[in-house]
Amino acid sequence: MSETLIKVENVNKTYQRGGETLTVLDGLNLDVPNQDFLALMGPSGSGKSTLLNLMGGLDTPTSGGIGINGVQLDQMNAKQLSSWRSSNVGFIFQFYNLLPVLTADKNVELPLLLTNLSKSQRKDHVLTAMKAVGIDDRSDHKPNELSGGQQQRVAIARALVSDPDILVCDEPTGDLDRNTATEILELLKILNEDHGKTIIMVTHDPVAAESAKRVLHLDKGKLTD
Amino acid sequence: MYWTLIKAGVLRKKVRSVLTVLSVSIAFLLFGLLQAASPIFTGQMDGLRADLVMTMSRYSMVGKIPYSHVEFIKEIEEVESVLYMDYITSVSQDSMLDGITVAMGGDIEIYERFKISNEDLKAFKNLKIGALVGEAFAIEKDISIGDRVFVKSLSMNADGTYDWEFEVVGLYNSSPKADEMGIVVNYDYFEDSRISDKGTVAVIVSKVSNPEFADVISQKIDDEFTNSSWATRSGPESQLAASMMAEFGDIELIINAILSAVFFTILLVTGNTISQSVRERTTDLAVLKTLGYQDNQIFIMVLLEALFLILLGVFTGLGMSLLSIPAINAASGGLIEGLFFLTTEKLLLACFIGVLVSFVSSIMPAYKALNLKVVDALRSD
Numbered sequence: 001m002s003e004t005l006i007k008v009e010n011v012n013k014t015y016q017r018g019g020e021t022l023t024v025l026d027g028l029n030l031d032v033p034n035q036d037f038l039a040l041m042g043p044s045g046s047g048k049s050t051l052l053n054l055m056g057g058l059d060t061p062t063s064g065g066i067g068i069n070g071v072q073l074d075q076m077n078a079k080q081l082s083s084w085r086s087s088n089v090g091f092i093f094q095f096y097n098l099l100p101v102l103t104a105d106k107n108v109e110l111p112l113l114l115t116n117l118s119k120s121q122r123k124d125h126v127l128t129a130m131k132a133v134g135i136d137d138r139s140d141h142k143p144n145e146l147s148g149g150q151q152q153r154v155a156i157a158r159a160l161v162s163d164p165d166i167l168v169c170d171e172p173t174g175d176l177d178r179n180t181a182t183e184i185l186e187l188l189k190i191l192n193e194d195h196g197k198t199i200i201m202v203t204h205d206p207v208a209a210e211s212a213k214r215v216l217h218l219d220k221g222k223l224t225d
Numbered sequence: 226m227y228w229t230l231i232k233a234g235v236l237r238k239k240v241r242s243v244l245t246v247l248s249v250s251i252a253f254l255l256f257g258l259l260q261a262a263s264p265i266f267t268g269q270m271d272g273l274r275a276d277l278v279m280t281m282s283r284y285s286m287v288g289k290i291p292y293s294h295v296e297f298i299k300e301i302e303e304v305e306s307v308l309y310m311d312y313i314t315s316v317s318q319d320s321m322l323d324g325i326t327v328a329m330g331g332d333i334e335i336y337e338r339f340k341i342s343n344e345d346l347k348a349f350k351n352l353k354i355g356a357l358v359g360e361a362f363a364i365e366k367d368i369s370i371g372d373r374v375f376v377k378s379l380s381m382n383a384d385g386t387y388d389w390e391f392e393v394v395g396l397y398n399s400s401p402k403a404d405e406m407g408i409v410v411n412y413d414y415f416e417d418s419r420i421s422d423k424g425t426v427a428v429i430v431s432k433v434s435n436p437e438f439a440d441v442i443s444q445k446i447d448d449e450f451t452n453s454s455w456a457t458r459s460g461p462e463s464q465l466a467a468s469m470m471a472e473f474g475d476i477e478l479i480i481n482a483i484l485s486a487v488f489f490t491i492l493l494v495t496g497n498t499i500s501q502s503v504r505e506r507t508t509d510l511a512v513l514k515t516l517g518y519q520d521n522q523i524f525i526m527v528l529l530e531a532l533f534l535i536l537l538g539v540f541t542g543l544g545m546s547l548l549s550i551p552a553i554n555a556a557s558g559g560l561i562e563g564l565f566f567l568t569t570e571k572l573l574l575a576c577f578i579g580v581l582v583s584f585v586s587s588i589m590p591a592y593k594a595l596n597l598k599v600v601d602a603l604r605s606d
Contacts, residue, residue: 049604058515059600079519086517093603097512101236106229111516113226158516 005165005198006032006055011064013050013221024050025061026221034165037192037199039212046218048202049170055200056089056168057081069165086114090159090197094171096151098143104154105130105139111162129161130154132195133187149180156187160197167191169201173208185211226522227529230513234502234530242534245498249538249582250545252491253575257546258553259480260571265564266476273463275436277335278304278443280429281465283456287312289425290455292416295331298431298446303438306332309426313389313415314379326376326389330412335432338399339409345395353414356391359405360398368393374408381420389418401563436461488582496586499531503590510594511602524595531587532580539579543572 013025024047032038032055040048053059054066057073060081066073068088076084098107105126112122130136135153143151152172159167169188173181189211191197201212209215217224235242280298282288295309313326333339333346341349341357349355358368368374376389391410399405416423433439443459450457460468503510510523546567554565 053600056515082514082517082519085515091512091515093512097508097603099233099509099512101233102229110229110513113229114517 003034004031005034005036005069006030007067008051008055009065009067011054011061011066013047013054014062024221028221028223030216030223032198032200035192035196035198037189037211037213038201039209039215040200040202040218041204041209041215042218047221048218051218052168052170052200052202056091057085086111087162088164088166090162090164090167092152092155092159092167092169092172094174096143096155098151098154100143103140103142104135104146107143107154108157108161110158115162125161129157132160133157148176149183152176152184153187160191165198167197167199169199171203172201173203173205181208227526230526231530231533234506234526235534237506238502241498245495245534246538246541248494249491249535250541252487253539253542253579254545255487256484256575257543257567258549259484261546261550261565261567263477263480264566265561266480273466275439275461275463276433277462278431278433278439278446278459279462279465280431280446280457280459281427283458287427289422289427290429290457292424292426294450294455294457295426295429297449298429301442301445303434303442304431305434306335306432308332308335308430309412309428311412311415311425311427313376313410315376316379325407326378326410327407328410328412328415336430338404340398341395345397348394349411352392352394353411354391355394355411357395357397357409358393359407360396361402361405362407363396370395380422383418383420401561403561403564430462488578492582492586495531495535495582496589499527499587500590503527503594507597507602510597511599514597514599515603520595523597524591527591527594528584528587532583535579535583536576539575543575
């Protein structure tokens with residue numbers, strides 16, 4: 001494995017709930033090497049989704065630092081984080097979160113609308129991403145015309161289309177049957193091994209976690225192994 | 226970028242979007258028709274001139290003023306020519322005519338709204354009982370030049386009857402067409418023959434050399450007779466018509482009140498629609514932010530979406546108004562032609578109102594979308 005891509009240093013994340021301070025992450029340290037496939041497991045409320053959000057630039061820590069490729073996310077404002085996310089991270093959700101009225105290719109194109117690419121360039125990128133996940137034959141279908149597995153492939157294509165280094169996956173197989181889940185996990189492995197994507201995946205499923213190169217467990221905001 | 230997102234938002238609930246556009250379009254159809262009809266109720270019609278000073282009784286629109294006022298006005302330096310008129314009220318029973326009969330004297334030519342050929346005007350002036358008939362009225366009553374027309378009036382004739390007979394010597398056109406629903410007869414003949422109200426006129430129209438003098442001259446005339454029992458009310462034709470109509474009530478205020486109520490309702494309807502739409506799309510908006518869309522881009526997207534829906538309604542409503550106006554004009558037989566129309570200013574006002582309604586109705590939902598926290602929105606999914 002190569003050099004460290006993501007460096008989480010002494011990160012604390014607390015929330016105020018009804019006058020009470022809730023500690024979700026407690027002095028957490030973690031190094032994620034480039035091209036790692038890391039599975040985060042743990043009981044509900046252990047802080048794994050919060051950690052995922054921090055590494056994906058969706059949230060900022062209460063204290064501590066998160067550095068990715070030499071960039072300190074904890075020192076960025078919301079606007080800078082948005083720009084950073086658009087070109088560095090792809091997100092894959094449990095429930096796919098595709099826009100229902102847009103066709104598959106239009107959903108995949110969404111991140112590219114933020115770029116200066118021409119329409120034909122965007123089209124080429126979309127086709128490449130959809131081919132990479134094996135869903136290019138469904139490009140003009142709307143999400144409700146696709147199966148769960150197909151929708152997740154579209155979501156993965158959307159995450160890939162701007163060619164980010166990191167894929168952040170929140171229970172990517174949580175809504176799928178075992179066979180489809182296996183297909184999606186195989187796809188993630190290919191993206192990791194063949195395309196060099198660094199993947200961080202939160203899962204409750206031990207079988208899904210087996211696809212990862214590393215599995216870390218969280219409990220009460222701390223890594224337990 | 227925005228067009229894809231706006232389309233996605235609008236098409237998400239097609240029926241709701243169509244109903245919203247429809248409700249906005251109906252409101253603006255109403256706006257268009259009421260504004261088009263506004264000149265009828267307010268007297269703010271096209272073609273009214275600023276260089277014609279109208280003088281009439283101060284206390285009643287149908288009141289009389291003495292003919293001597295005409296002589297006074299003629300002597301005013303800036304007055305170039307004077308026309309005076311009186312109305313011969315006709316009763317429909319036993320009367321051939323139920324239009325307005327106007328007895329005109331003096332310089333009829335200055336009343337350019339009435340288009341009369343030189344030939345007809347000459348014939349009219351040469352025949353005491355001559356009458357000029359409005360073309361629309363002539364068509365409706367099947368009156369031709371050379372016909373004799375009978376008016377049963379409230380004014381008694383010298384022969385002791387209320388019957389007045391005229392000979393049609395010509396036709397006239399006018400804009401608005403409604404003014405063609407009557408006949409014009411010689412004041413001198415009417416004056417000579419009537420028993421009552423002798424030596425009086427109803428309206429004096431004076432043409433001034435410069436429209437800028439119109440207000441001063443109006444004031445001068447009114448000041449002259451202010452303490453007499455024949456007090457006058459004068460003003461440029463373009464202003465006086467509006468002030469006369471205002472005596473019936475502030476119709477424009479009523480129209481505006483109705484439209485304000487309609488637009489306020491539309492504001493609530495669209496505000497609710499946009500709020501609901503944004504609420505339902507919390508996850509979609511959070512996903513867009515996750516993909517890298519900035520907060521302000523989402524804010525603008527919501528505003529543009531509302532603007533698109535509302536302007537679509539505005540253009541549909543105004544389009545229906547513009548299509549209806551010729552149809553309504555035609556249905557009136559042309560009588561309200563020149564009175565029932567939409568000006569560019571009114572169309573622009575409608576667009577401005579549309580933009581305003583759109584902004585006010587979407588600013589709060591847009592602000593909520595702006596402040597939407599991705600982590601919270603996705604957690605509550």
